[in-house]
Amino acid sequence: MPKKVAWVLGGAKGLGVMVAKGLAQDGYQLVINYRKSRQAAQKLQHELQEIGSDALILQGDVSQLSAVKQMVQEVMHTWGRIDVLVCTAGPFHFKPIPLVELQDHQWGEMIDGNLSSVFYITREVIPIMRQQGGGRIITFGFAGAELAPAWSGYSSYAAAKVGLVSLTRTLAEEEASFGITVNMIYPGDIRDPYKEALISEARGQADPRSRVGRPGTGEDIARVVRFLAHPDSDWITGAIIPVTGGFSLHWNYVK
Template identity: 65%
Template sequence: MSEKVAWITGGATGLGVQVAKELAAAGYHVLVNYRRSQKQAEALVETIRNMGREAVAIQGDVSDPLAVKAMVKEAHQRWGRLDVLICTAGPFLFRHISTVDLTDEEWREMIDGNLSSVFYSCRGVIPRMREQGWGRIITFGFPEVETAPAWPGFSAYGAAKVGVTSLTRSLAQEEAPYGITVNMVCPGDIRHPFKEAKIKDARGKLDAKNPVGRPGTGEDLARVIRFLIHKDSDFITGAVIPVTGGFDNRGFQIDK
């Protein structure tokens, strides 16, 4: 089979939705996994099928290595290949928590959900990508993650994503000889309803925290990702690319 296949972790809701649609429009068959959002996942699969591409939704937790192995196996059995991995899955606790006040469960949720999940997923897909001599992996960070900034109140999430940055760059160097690129995109403070929205939906809307003046959308991320996974983007690997509208985390606030 010559048509390529993309796996979008946590793609049933949030930023992964527009990514899935963008990749389907680019000709990819799409595997979407979800933890709890079955109805949303099934609706997204139906949308992709109506675009003329194949799609499947699988329940699974990417912080569980056995679940990751099962999802990779499903993709290989169904399509015989897996070309693109987009790691959109990643929990976030929307409240300030001092580092010493983090419970063991909260710490593990942030580290396993944001860092270990990327490791398990990459480890699962890379062997077949090596055999194919081609692959694209996209991880997700946050603004200025490559500088390992302090993020008081969100230290566990910050530590996990800084770890993903180093992992991304290490994999980029290790896998370059096999035709596999590994890059990170860093969304700004994109919130509902714009996570699943198109750019046109944000035109004319004001978001003062972004210097460009409008809210960011899932399509903003999807357009960059589509460029990075193109066959002619093979000279870009190990990059950390902000898609923030000029926003940085010093302006981050929790909604009250």
């Protein structure tokens, strides 16, 4: 039986790096796509190969339908299957911008990168998973997104991710009978250098954004992804899972 394939969208940098490494440890072949970070993707490919996983790296912007279609074709030509899809890719603007000051291209970047991209990729991948008899799809949100909170200065990003909550739950209902689970993880305020770090590297470090006290890491997120991707997690679908260290938007957002 061929090895299963996991595709980590935008996994060349950030939280996707530890997700990819964790899935490689679980025996998956990996697909990593990137927009501009070719050198980082090649470095990760080498690290995954050291773990024992074959890795395919692809250049492509998931907010563009033509690029999504091309990448799916390349993955199927190379591996012939897609078992796990982890949607870590998604832009964010760190400078708060009131809605009336948003430019059209800024609104479009957040909506296309965080919501339309998931629509494009899932519409292409779900028929493949159906034919295989099942699969796992994991989306990413922000703390409290399922409550549709106000987030002043970040209206476009928040609107996209709140929409993604509904999309995630809708897909979970529509695809349950096909053996496809669809869940969302929302991370806390995880920042560099901890996005690509192990939990052991954060032990003993202080983080005022975390009620737990220590910084969150990419490994914290990867552990939950690996759990959701497991075959025995098939009874969990439509879930919105916080991995936040207790962080919420009710706290002052630390710049």
